[in-house]
Amino acid sequence: MEDKIPQAAIDLIAQHINQRNNKSYGIPVLGNPSNPETPQVFEIIPFDQIDNSDSHFYAIDGSYNSHSFYNGVSIGLYRCGYICFQSGKQIRMNNHDDPVIFGKTYTPQNILITCDEHLFAIYDELLCLTPVENFMNFLGSEPKDVFPYDRDIICSSTSKLLSFCQEILEFSLIYEISCRDEIKKGDFILRDGPLRSVNIKQEYLVRLGKFLAIEKQVFIVGITKNSPIKLELSYTFKQIDNYLQDKLKLQYPFKHKDPKGQKLCCWFEVPEDVLLNAYGGTGSMYTRKAIKGGRGFGLFFASRLDYVEKLQNYDWVIVDINLFDAIPNIVKDRKKRDYDKLQSIFYELTRLTQEHYILGYPFPLVEAHNLVTLKSDFKEEIINRVKHSMYSTQLMDHIDIENMFLDIHSRF
Numbered sequence: 001m002e003d004k005i006p007q008a009a010i011d012l013i014a015q016h017i018n019q020r021n022n023k024s025y026g027i028p029v030l031g032n033p034s035n036p037e038t039p040q041v042f043e044i045i046p047f048d049q050i051d052n053s054d055s056h057f058y059a060i061d062g063s064y065n066s067h068s069f070y071n072g073v074s075i076g077l078y079r080c081g082y083i084c085f086q087s088g089k090q091i092r093m094n095n096h097d098d099p100v101i102f103g104k105t106y107t108p109q110n111i112l113i114t115c116d117e118h119l120f121a122i123y124d125e126l127l128c129l130t131p132v133e134n135f136m137n138f139l140g141s142e143p144k145d146v147f148p149y150d151r152d153i154i155c156s157s158t159s160k161l162l163s164f165c166q167e168i169l170e171f172s173l174i175y176e177i178s179c180r181d182e183i184k185k186g187d188f189i190l191r192d193g194p195l196r197s198v199n200i201k202q203e204y205l206v207r208l209g210k211f212l213a214i215e216k217q218v219f220i221v222g223i224t225k226n227s228p229i230k231l232e233l234s235y236t237f238k239q240i241d242n243y244l245q246d247k248l249k250l251q252y253p254f255k256h257k258d259p260k261g262q263k264l265c266c267w268f269e270v271p272e273d274v275l276l277n278a279y280g281g282t283g284s285m286y287t288r289k290a291i292k293g294g295r296g297f298g299l300f301f302a303s304r305l306d307y308v309e310k311l312q313n314y315d316w317v318i319v320d321i322n323l324f325d326a327i328p329n330i331v332k333d334r335k336k337r338d339y340d341k342l343q344s345i346f347y348e349l350t351r352l353t354q355e356h357y358i359l360g361y362p363f364p365l366v367e368a369h370n371l372v373t374l375k376s377d378f379k380e381e382i383i384n385r386v387k388h389s390m391y392s393t394q395l396m397d398h399i400d401i402e403n404m405f406l407d408i409h410s411r412f
Helices: 007-021 116-128 130-139 158-178 202-216 228-232 234-251 272-279 281-287 339-349 363-372 378-393 398-404
Strands: 040-043 056-068 074-086 104-106 188-192 219-224 264-269 298-304 316-322
Touching: 007 228, 007 234, 040 339, 056 158, 056 363, 074 158, 074 363, 116 130, 116 158, 130 158, 130 202, 158 188, 158 202, 188 363, 202 219, 202 316, 219 339, 228 234, 228 272, 228 298, 228 316, 234 264, 234 298, 264 339, 272 281, 298 339, 316 339
Parallel strands: 056 188, 188 219
Antiparallel strands: 040 264, 056 074, 074 104, 219 316, 264 298, 298 316
């Protein structure tokens, strides 16, 4: 029996990965403080001190899922939310008395899709959600001016619409968090993903970034664990890891005297040639290091915020820092990076990356992910609840109800 996938295609994938995995960009292992595109090494916060901070650490995430049945009935759902930790403890963001769920979530009412009008209803409902309304009021413009695509294009497919709704709601929640009563100078807002978007025009995202950094003086940080940048920098990561663990660690003047707690962290700004190769030539707008002509208000950094033995590359993340924090005079077109502020941001992030179940990645984002993720069994949950509602009304025959949600593909 012949393979369904030609071996030549498999070999081509392997060759491509191997080439990128061994590509050198000439980034030295020994950093220079005057050049942020070289490794900036620092000692991790001792584990017994990670909760010694009164800063709030918020984390935002979103999810969407959909399923179509043979009879033309589809269900589509998105959900976004956030959680907050302070001094190592989760604090309540909602007004419920649930002893387990402390986060705040938003889920739409319109999830049935049988025609284009239902897609439009999902779009219109998004704009009526309180966080989105407030965000639009802050931006001072109509959705048709903020979004680069009109409603017909966004609603041309279910997946495109749900992805759009999730992203708009996530950025709206960034603004909502920044306006909460308890937020204060020096707090952190973490987003799962970059500080850039193809669904919101850059000038409006820049307005948000400026508001957060200058008016509120809170840090917004985008964290990405799966990024083409990581594949592009695989060789660089290995070289830096080997140097830190095999050479520098042996002579580094650690403040923490327990060898088990002596860990070196690292960050460096991702050079432009790496960005262009990671995202392709057409990605120049997405990767642009400026507040005009790009896709957002972030500056990409590669960072190692913990160390996982023998899992090189695993513990590196791509961090998107607010341009107004990284380059204070960017409005005046001055390119000098604020080294001290950048060092402080990455140092503070190590308070969040030492949890044993996911070393090197901020644990509040894990908790936010668990709060909002629509897992594969969401379809069964919705179907069972709809069936229960239909059975309780007794307006349809039981067989008709069961056939309504028959997955024809599962029968073959």
